[in-house]
Amino acid sequence: MRVGVIGVGNMGQHHTRVLSLLKDVTLAGISDIDVERGIDTASKYRVRFFEHYQDLLEHVDAVCIAVPTRLHHAVGMACLQAGVHVLIEKPIAANIAEAESLVNAAAEARAILQVGHIERFNPAFQELSKVLKTDRILALEAHRMSPYSHRANDVSVVLDLMIHDIDLLLELAGAPVEKLTATGSRTTNSHHLDYVTATLGFANGVVATLTASKVTHRKIRQIAAHCQHSLTEADFLNNAILIHRQTTANCSTDYGQVLYRQDGLIEKVHTSNIEPLHAELEHFVTCVRGGDQPSVGGQQALKALRLASLIEQIASDDHQAWYQLSPELLYV
Numbered sequence: 001m002r003v004g005v006i007g008v009g010n011m012g013q014h015h016t017r018v019l020s021l022l023k024d025v026t027l028a029g030i031s032d033i034d035v036e037r038g039i040d041t042a043s044k045y046r047v048r049f050f051e052h053y054q055d056l057l058e059h060v061d062a063v064c065i066a067v068p069t070r071l072h073h074a075v076g077m078a079c080l081q082a083g084v085h086v087l088i089e090k091p092i093a094a095n096i097a098e099a100e101s102l103v104n105a106a107a108e109a110r111a112i113l114q115v116g117h118i119e120r121f122n123p124a125f126q127e128l129s130k131v132l133k134t135d136r137i138l139a140l141e142a143h144r145m146s147p148y149s150h151r152a153n154d155v156s157v158v159l160d161l162m163i164h165d166i167d168l169l170l171e172l173a174g175a176p177v178e179k180l181t182a183t184g185s186r187t188t189n190s191h192h193l194d195y196v197t198a199t200l201g202f203a204n205g206v207v208a209t210l211t212a213s214k215v216t217h218r219k220i221r222q223i224a225a226h227c228q229h230s231l232t233e234a235d236f237l238n239n240a241i242l243i244h245r246q247t248t249a250n251c252s253t254d255y256g257q258v259l260y261r262q263d264g265l266i267e268k269v270h271t272s273n274i275e276p277l278h279a280e281l282e283h284f285v286t287c288v289r290g291g292d293q294p295s296v297g298g299q300q301a302l303k304a305l306r307l308a309s310l311i312e313q314i315a316s317d318d319h320q321a322w323y324q325l326s327p328e329l330l331y332v
Contacts, residue, residue: 001024001025001026001061001062001285001288001289002026002028002059002060002061002062003019003025003026003027003028003060003061003062003063003064003285004027004028004029004030004031004050004056004057004059004060004062004063004064005019005027005029005030005031005063005064005066006030006031006032006053006056006063006064006065006066006067006075006079007031007032007033007065007066007067007068007075008030008031008032008037008038008041008066009032009034009037009066011066011089011116012030012032012064012066012067013041014277015064015066015277015281016030016041016045017045018275018277018278018281019064019281020045020047021278022278022281022282022285024285025285027045027047028047028048028056028059028060029042029047029048029049029050029056029059029060030042030045030047030048030049030050030056031049031050031051031052031053031055031056032049033067035049035051038051053075053078054078057078057079057082057084058082060084061084061085061288062084062085062086062087062112062284062285062288063079063084063085063086063087064087064088064089064281064284065079065086065087065088065089066089066116067089068154069091069093069094069154069155069159070094070154072088072089072091072092072093072094072098072102073093073094073098073099073101073102076088076093076102076105076113077101077102077105080102080105080106080109080111080113081105081109083109083111084111085111085112085113085284085288086106086111086112086113086114087112087114087115087116087280087281087284088102088113088114088115088116089115089116090115090116090117090118090163090164090167090301090304091115091155091159091163091301091304091305091308092115092298092301092302092305093305094155095309096302096305096306096309099298099301099302099305100302102298103298103299103302106298112284112287112288112291112293112294112297113294113297113298114283114284114287114294114296114297115296115297115298115300115301116280116296117163117164117167117168117296117300117301117304118164118276118277118280119164119165119167119168119236119276120167120168120171120280120295120296121276121277121279121280121283122236122239122276123239123271123272123273123274123276124234124235124236124239124240124241124271125168125223125234125236126271126272127234127241127269127270127271128172128223128225128232128234128241129171129172131232131241131243131269132172132225132227132232135227135228135229135230135232136227136228136229137172137173137206137225137226137227138205138206138207138226138227138228139206139207139208139209139225139226140169140172140173140206140207140208140209140223140224140225140226141208141209141210141222141223141224141226142165142168142169142208142209142210142211142222142223142224143211143220143221143222143223144161144162144164144165144210144211144212144213144220144221144222145161145211145212145213145216145218145219145220146161146213146214146216146219146220147214147215147216147217147218147219148187148194148214148215149214155192156184156192156193156194156196156312157184157192157193157194157195157196157212157213157214158184158193158196158212158308158311158312158315159305159308159312160212160214161212161213161214162196162198162210162212162308162311163304163305163308165210165212165223166210166304166307166308166311167296167300167301167304168223169200169208169210169223170303170304170307172223172225173200173202173204173206173208174204175202175203175204175206176202176203177200177201177202177203177307178201178202178203179199179200179201180198180199180200180201180307180310180311180314181198181199181314182196182197182198182199182311182312182314182315183196183197183314183315184196184197184315184316187215193312193315193316194213194214194215195211195212195213195214195215195216196210196211196212196213196311196312196315197209197210197211198210198211198311198314198315200307210311219237220237221235221236221237222234222235222236223236229245229246230243230244230245231243231244232244239271239273240268240271241268241269241271242266242267242268242269243266243267243268243269244265244266245265245266245267246265283295
């Protein structure tokens with residue numbers, strides 16, 4: 001299968017690397033608006049460089065699009081209308097109207113549209129999903145924080161970082177959101193929100209809190225699930241899952257003297273070491289070959305974008321958005 005990469009910046013470089021390693025996949029070419037960067041990358045992987053991405057489309061069956069968010073719609077539409085299958089980085093588009101347009105275009109072209117919500121393929125999340133099926137979820141917490149960087153500065157922290165956890169928590173909660181509050185802040189020189197906290201109330205009673213930051217001096221990627229019989233913590237950076245269970249046991253001597261008391265039990269869950277991007281791209285290739293819909297297709301990505309856009313709106317203007325969503329909150 002012939003696959004190309006459009007946009008070989010930070011994320012596109014990784015797409016190019018992994019595609020060059022996949023079995024039965026030919027990296028057919030790359031394209032980038034930065035000609036020097038594009039030629040350097042093409043030379044490194046010994047593939048053809050296309051200055052204009054439209055010229056790449058006749059040489060591929062599928063593409064990975066890793067351009068700035070504001071260009072997702074234009075580039076994605078051109079690819080889909082050319083009959084090319086598409087994996088596009090998250091968020092699916094800069095706004096809901098553009099996202100809906102991409103979803104419709106994929107349906108009309110009968111093309112695969114997968115969106116790069118890469119954390120779905122993180123081994124820690126895969127195991128977390130299995131663990132939580134054995135207990136009743138009461139509440140969820142997600143923390144996704146990073147130091148400031150110059151990447152993805154064309155969108156807020158909600159669309160850059162929090163949208164990952166929005167997608168994950170929607171999947172874990174398994175119910176629609178009924179209540180929503182959010183607040184946020186920005187640095188002095190920023191045009192976008194840099195720190196946002198949101199609280200979601202799901203129809204099945206699950207409560208979720210999400211915090212995302214571009215201004216925290218330590219990288220954090222964690223989800224905690226408070227369940228009826230356990231607390232499960234997943235650390236996506238260290239690929240680790242811990243399950244805390246309440247238990248009571250005494251260790252005593254033969255004479256009845258208590259040496260120590262066990263008040264809790266911690267279980268460590270084994271996870272694989274597969275690279276999430278490798279798993280994501282293998283899934284994309286499998287869907288293109290077999291015609292199956294991806295686990296994170298256009299509809300799922302659109303749902304996450306709708307919620308992210310609402311959180312962004314509320315965090316930017318608390319009182320107005322709170323009133324629109326839930327008038328009774330004004331009387332609490």
